[in-house]
Amino acid sequence: MRKIVSLVAVVAFLVGCGRGDQGQLVGVEGKKWHPEKPLGMTLVPGGSFIMGKSDDDMAALKNAPPKTVTVRSFYMDETEITNSEYRQFVQWVRDSVVRMKLAILAEEMGETPGAGGIGDYAFTDTDEANMSVYEKYMYDNYYSLGEGYENRKINKDIDIIWDTRDYPDEYYAEVMDTMYLSPEESYNGQRTPKVTHYKFKYSWMDISGAARAEEGSRADYIRQEEVQVYPDTTVWIKDFNYSYNEPMHNDYFWHDAYSDYPVVGVSWKQARAFAQWRTLYHNSYRKERGKHNVNSYRLPTEAEWEYAARGGLESASYPWGGPYTKNDRGCFMANFKPLRGDYAADQALYTVEAKSYDPNDYGLYNMAGNVSEWVFSSYDPASYEYSSSMNPSVNDENNMRKVVRGGSWKDVAYFLQVSSRDYEYADSARSYIGFRTVQDYLGTDVTLNQTR
Structure with a gap:
């Protein structure tokens, strides 16, 4: 009986652990990688x-x-x-900021999807019936306590309503009001966006610093950045004294006539944020x-x-x-x-x-x-x-x-x-x-x- 058990164990080991590699070192396969040239780029050998x-x-x-x-x-x-490519970045940041503000207020007011109004913009990770084990753990230990908003799942499936005539409720209007300058700061009846709210947050690791350090934890070398992304259009005025460049200040970044022109008025920090x-x-x-x-x-x-x-x-x-x-x-x-x-x-x-x-x-x-x-x-x-x-x-x-x-x-x-x-x-x-x-x-x- 012992011989039979031993034989079964050996067979199980050969079949279960070998997996067809015949006991040889064949390595571990990762995801299939198919190199592709990024759109708009060229390979420099x-x-x-x-x-x-x-x-x-x-x-x-x-x-x-x-x-x-x-x-x-x-x-x-x-x-x-x-300008067109950088505008994609600016608008993505703007939309993300709006959706986050809407979701936070919806949660604070107890509004949920389905009832209309700001509730339709609530975080999508509050439905416990559809949560994974990890999502439920994070919700119970962080999100439900009002922590870690930046890690929450905002609702990207519903369109943002920009026309003031179509705002669904007063909570929505309250959030959208924060995204524009006050009437005292605007002129000619224009509703001007408050571009100082367009901020992109990201983190990166100082690998060079960590590699040279003799001690310290990994967290010591993780850097947090928050960058205002809107270009400084006033550079057309500030760079040239006694020069009439107001048309470039007014139109260069946003007007479609300049969409295929290079973006300017962007700092090194903003350029790096764009890459991130x-x-x-x-x-x-x-x-x-x-x-x-x-x-x-x-x-x-x-x-x-x-x-x-x-x-x-x-x-x-x-x-x-x-x-x-x-x-x-x-x-x-x-x-x-x-x-x-x-x-x-x-x-x-x-x-x-x-x-x-x-x-x-x-x-x-x-x-x-x-x-x-x-x-x-x-x-x-x-x-x-x-x-x-x-x-x-x-x-x-x-x-x-x-x-x-x-x-x-x-x-x-x-x-x-x-x-x-x-x-x-x-x-x-x-x-x-x-x-x-x-x-x-x-x-x-x-x-x-x-x-x-």
């Missing part, structure tokens, strides 16, 4: 290049000495982020369909930006080669300030559409001119001397000077050179600074030397 000034340092800044560095492959936006939101937005869609998360969107490092701007051309002054800013037909190759006071000599007074002029050899538009671009790196004149030669990245949280690259519509040709460095403060916004994002490429099988 990894490789090495000479970063820094390859010719005379005309400005004598001595902040970009030549240095050979290597970067990994990544995807990059073909164009600067446009884009990751959240993309992954929430994939999660609903049981797909693997994509890598995070982020601002490019300074080395990545210069490598991409060069388009595979070694020691070139501009993305198209160089050293001239005109082509063989006498036309300017970018949107900048080519002559003293003559902003329109390149057929553009302010910015132009993001997909203007010819792209470089990586398919990237306006890597020189149009708007300067935020990158992730902090500005230190000596950073090339001590940064790594592999994926160099220098970002000091305490250094508020962040690098901007590429030159803009109001800059002279020097700032359009792919090696020229400039900076602005992280909490500042300008009428000539925008940004584009990147996403890491998963894998190492795409490098520049393999694509030649």
Whole structure:
């Protein structure tokens, strides 16, 4: 009898634990990964290049000495982020804030879905009959106590009512009233949104700090951020004294005529928040369909930006080669300030559409001119001397000077050179600074030397 029992146990072990791997080390399968190029992005194959000034340092800044560095492959936006794309972010934040305010008031007033009014906007995780074990635990221990509103499930299936004539009840009107300026702050009978309420909250982990620390808990390196997302449209006035730019202040961000133009008036902190939101937005869609998360969107490092701007051309002054800013037909190759006071000599007074002029050899538009671009790196004149030669990245949280690259519509040709460095403060916004994002490429099988 013991022999039979032992034989059954052995068979069970072979069948139950082996699972067809014949006792071999075969690894554990994860979710199937099917690489896909993000919409509006192009693949920049990894490789090495000479970063820094390859010719005379005309400005004598001595902040970009030549240095050979290597970067990994990544995807990059073909164009600067446009007004239309950034408006999607602003409106998502606005709608989320409204829905959260409606849900909180509905819960405070004891209103529930089905009765009409603000109750239809109540949190969707209060129905115990449809809760999972985890959701019920969280509700009993946190949500029912009025804690953790930011983790609650807001109702996204019901449309927000914007027309005051259609407000369902006074509670709804009370919430919506907080989203607009008071009559004393408005003029010409316009109902003006209170854009200071458009705030995006997110968290991130300081992995570099945690890796260098000898002690401390994980929570010590998780950072919480809250960023007001609406662009500063007053930059069109503040950046230029004694200049009439009110039409750009009034129309540039919201009017559909400028939808395909690069967004400006966005600080480094807002650009970084946009990248965080884009990751959240993309992954929430994939999660609903049981797909693997994509890598995070982020601002490019300074080395990545210069490598991409060069388009595979070694020691070139501009993305198209160089050293001239005109082509063989006498036309300017970018949107900048080519002559003293003559902003329109390149057929553009302010910015132009993001997909203007010819792209470089990586398919990237306006890597020189149009708007300067935020990158992730902090500005230190000596950073090339001590940064790594592999994926160099220098970002000091305490250094508020962040690098901007590429030159803009109001800059002279020097700032359009792919090696020229400039900076602005992280909490500042300008009428000539925008940004584009990147996403890491998963894998190492795409490098520049393999694509030649």
